Amino acid sequence: MSNTADAIIIGGGIHGASLAFHLGQRGLKSLVLEKKTLAAGATGRSSGLVRMHYDLEPESRLAWKSFEYFRHWKDIIGGDSGFTRTGFIQLVSENYEEALRGNVAMHQRIGIPSLLIDPEDVRRLAPFFRTDDFNVAAYEPESGYADPNAVAASLMDAAKRFGARLVQDCAVTGIQLASGKVSGVSTSQGDFSAPIIVNAAGAWAQSIAAMAGVDLSVDTWRHDVAFVRQPKSIPANYPTVIDNIHSMYFRSETGGLTLIGLEDKNPIGESPDGFTDRAQPGFVERAIERICERIPSMENGDLHSDQGGYDGISPDQRAILGQIGPEGFYAQCGFSGTGFKIAPAVGLCMSELIVDGAAKTVDISPFDPHRFERGDLLKAEHAYEDIWH
Known part of the structure; x- marks a missing residue:
């Protein structure tokens, strides 16, 4: 097995699988590193709701785009999503x-x-x-609603058709840097190299970010x-x-x-x-x-x-999406319990950000990881009360 890839994705949940699929469509081959097994974290414990009702417009736009996938899963992804x-x-x-x-x-x-x-x-x-x-x-x-395990499995299968590889029972123990850029990771199964590393580790995202010297505003x-x-x-x-x-x-x-x-x-x-x-x-x-x-x-x-x-939660209970810290290091985490239904569109938009420099399908710039440093927490125009309290 080659230890080199175009991108390393840390976390084998629905978001890691979705990103691997969409990067594959753009010609990038990904290594998805999962410390346990596919969908063993928040994805496998997700309630699987598929709905578009959010009080923040960018989230509703991501859910609406993702619904196109759920509605036509077999044609777009292949396999079964269990959408009911x-x-x-x-x-x-x-x-x-x-x-x-x-x-x-x-x-x-x-x-x-x-x-x-x-x-x-x-x-x-x-x-x-x-x-x-x-x-x-x-x-x-x-x-x-849909079946989270089936969704993750079919996304990963689709990603593999584009050259992605899933390495399970592979715990990341360190992130390698060279001249201010990411260059690879150390794991329980050896070292892997790539110029792009995406932190899609869910509830473990904070500890992964720390390996890159990043203080990420995400908790469990x-x-x-x-x-x-x-x-x-x-x-x-x-x-x-x-x-x-x-x-x-x-x-x-x-x-x-x-x-x-x-x-x-x-x-x-x-x-x-x-x-x-x-x-x-x-x-x-x-x-x-x-x-x-x-x-x-x-x-x-x-x-x-x-x-x-367990899932990752951010201070404003919204996703954390974008580049942070050393060049080539990206966050795709902090979904605060609502990440399942938006995962197809998030993977698409993150692939656009990584390959093209900006997402065009849905503007994900409001979810910029640096917003917490600025004190610029996301707040809906017609907000409901805070939940998960």
């Missing part, structure tokens, strides 16, 4: 109704199929939902999920939901299950190598209590399983 169209509903309290209206208007301006609906509309879509605690909701009829965030067996009164598929009223998101899952994630009391700053086979204590009880608030008949369900995971 359920429709998507965003619920907010009355304090954020105007923000919701403003964001739907922004989505519609972009071209996203998004509309405002009322509680009666929600009852028609999901008669078993409680609908007496909101006045308006956002609805994306084309959205749903823990995300737990529970899977509940639905009672027979609930259909197999129903709309995917982000319920800001209850700091929760949920969706149907194959096998008659509902996946539940919570957006509060998620620890920040823990080791990304922490125990993730089960959720943290108390999580399941809180998740079940909240899902029963929105779907009262879920009282007749029962717990199937639960698990944890």
Whole structure:
């Protein structure tokens, strides 16, 4: 195996695979170095939501471009993404109704199929939902969820067709520099050389950046999920939901299950190598209590399983994309729990930045890694409350 490549990508999650694919389309051969196995980190623990509803326009634009991939996965990438169209509903309290209206208007301006609906509309879509605690909701009829492991695997397979290589069980232990430029990496499997190194290491991104002498503004965030067996009164598929009223998101899952994630009391700053086979204590009880608030008949369900995971989180809970530190060193991390659905477009835009000097498909300059030094944190025009607190 050759130890030289056009680019080294550290991290074998969906973002590493997406970048390897898009760089391959531009004629660059990548080495993807993964300390465990493909999708072993945040990707494999992702809830897989595919929706375009963000309160920051560049994120919605990335999600909209990525949706083109999910909708035509077999033709663009090959293989299977597991995309399931359920429709998507965003619920907010009355304090954020105007923000919701403003964001739907922004989505519609972009071209996203998004509309405002009322509680009666929600009852028609999901008669078993409680609908007496909101006045308006956002609805994306084309959205749903996909299979994160299948997405990462098919992206990596597509990247390999362009000459990319995946090296698993390969922990990066150092980044080599020469005359202010990156030149390669040291790993548990020897040294590898490339003039471009991309930090797509997710929850491990801060420690990887430090190897290049970079103080990257990214920490770890823990995300737990529970899977509940639905009672027979609930259909197999129903709309995917982000319920800001209850700091929760949920969706149907194959096998008659509902996946539940919570957006509060998620620890920040823990080791990304922490125990993730089960959720943290108390999580399941809180998740079940909240899902029963929105779907009262879920009282007749029962717990199937639960698990944890870690992702990287930035100070403004937005992605970190761009060159930082020595020449040839790039960050593609800090997705703060929402990176799955935008990964295809991020890989495309990062490949444009690396090869052409700037992204043209979507302007990713707002996600510049240097914004934190400037105190220029990203804030939406119609912002919702901070989550993952």
